[in-house]
Amino acid sequence: MNYRTPERANALAAHYVLGTMPARARSRFARLARTDSVLGDAIRAWEARLSPLAQSVPPVEPPERVWMAILARIDRGGAASAPERRGAWASVSLWRGLALTGFATAIALAVVLLMPPLERPEATLVAVLAGDDAKPALLASADRTGRVLTVKLIAPLAPAADRSLQLWALPATGNPRSLGLVPMSGIVRIALPVAAGTALQDIPALAVSLEPSGGSPTGLPTGPVLYSGPIQRLY
Amino acid sequence: MVVDPARQLERSARLMELLARIALADRSAFEQLYRLTSPHLYGVAMRILRESAAAEEVLQESFVNVWHHAGSYVAARSQPLTWLTSIVRNRCLDRLRKHDIETVSIDDEEHAMTIADRSPTPLELLLSGADASAVRRCVEALDAVQKQAIALAFYQGLSHSELARHLRQPLGTVKSWVRRALERLKTCLDGAGVAR
Numbered sequence: 001m002n003y004r005t006p007e008r009a010n011a012l013a014a015h016y017v018l019g020t021m022p023a024r025a026r027s028r029f030a031r032l033a034r035t036d037s038v039l040g041d042a043i044r045a046w047e048a049r050l051s052p053l054a055q056s057v058p059p060v061e062p063p064e065r066v067w068m069a070i071l072a073r074i075d076r077g078g079a080a081s082a083p084e085r086r087g088a089w090a091s092v093s094l095w096r097g098l099a100l101t102g103f104a105t106a107i108a109l110a111v112v113l114l115m116p117p118l119e120r121p122e123a124t125l126v127a128v129l130a131g132d133d134a135k136p137a138l139l140a141s142a143d144r145t146g147r148v149l150t151v152k153l154i155a156p157l158a159p160a161a162d163r164s165l166q167l168w169a170l171p172a173t174g175n176p177r178s179l180g181l182v183p184m185s186g187i188v189r190i191a192l193p194v195a196a197g198t199a200l201q202d203i204p205a206l207a208v209s210l211e212p213s214g215g216s217p218t219g220l221p222t223g224p225v226l227y228s229g230p231i232q233r234l235y
Numbered sequence: 236m237v238v239d240p241a242r243q244l245e246r247s248a249r250l251m252e253l254l255a256r257i258a259l260a261d262r263s264a265f266e267q268l269y270r271l272t273s274p275h276l277y278g279v280a281m282r283i284l285r286e287s288a289a290a291e292e293v294l295q296e297s298f299v300n301v302w303h304h305a306g307s308y309v310a311a312r313s314q315p316l317t318w319l320t321s322i323v324r325n326r327c328l329d330r331l332r333k334h335d336i337e338t339v340s341i342d343d344e345e346h347a348m349t350i351a352d353r354s355p356t357p358l359e360l361l362l363s364g365a366d367a368s369a370v371r372r373c374v375e376a377l378d379a380v381q382k383q384a385i386a387l388a389f390y391q392g393l394s395h396s397e398l399a400r401h402l403r404q405p406l407g408t409v410k411s412w413v414r415r416a417l418e419r420l421k422t423c424l425d426g427a428g429v430a431r
Contacts (some may be wrong), residue, residue, distance in 0.1 A: 020395050
């Protein structure tokens, strides 16, 4: 298809800017537009047409930590990045990590069990994810019947610039499944397609790997496993 | 946010000047740009991603990108706020498309309610976004279904298939609504001299 005719470039740019273009077409189109001035001009024309619409979105003051993080990144010159240990996924460290996490899990379970009783009977899934040093780094929990997995960072993490942390479900057999990205601090709630009890039924453990910014491009972990831990089922 | 044209021109000139200084690695210009534009850009990102951690990350990545690439901003080609908004929207959309699992399902009623409780609907945004400009006339000229489809795609980042599910229409129907809406907007806006 000749995308360089003005009509075609215009129609594609309209979908790109509106956001309705599917993932693969989107990244391909963005790549082409970087070097093709016909496409670049068509995109800018649509941005000019549609961007007045964004003005009506109510402004929201971002937390100050965003600005601090930006400053920290530009101070490092954006060049720093952790050396990647490719292949670490299959290494023994993951499984050693899982074993070490046992103690951390015991503590976390104690915390969960000591909390005041809730109004309705609870059936919870909990996982404490720890690194090689066995220090708990993340706490993941979900109500068995809920469709949300809540991940709390026990201490703020500081991965290198331009990297993201990605959470994976590790099935007993087969490939890890991405559950989504986790932030460097705070709490994230990850939507599950079905109730947690079902979504994580055959999943013995969770793990977090270091990935390129925006997450693994392949759909499978590509970077080192930083944290992992077994899922405990309180039911 | 309704902005009168004179103030908008003044703001654009200010942002252009800041971008020029940032291209020369001026930290204080960078901070001023951040203070002036981040609430708007964070609002846009929150609206699309509906998740503050993800929106914070996008805002962070976008500004780091602006710091490194302010020199590539060409004033003759786009308004500064358009340029900045596009950087943020593109990153949001890339994330939504790449990580389907992170996209909060529109069927998630609980979530839909929290959104509905605290903020205007996409359609309300579309109509108020069009305030005091040619865009208003052009948006109002669209059919109701076209307005709805454009609003959900633009403000919430719904893809064609998500639009089809949400509007309970066949994919082909939704695609042609969007295509015709975009054609009509283009004809109308270009006639009014909005796009450069």
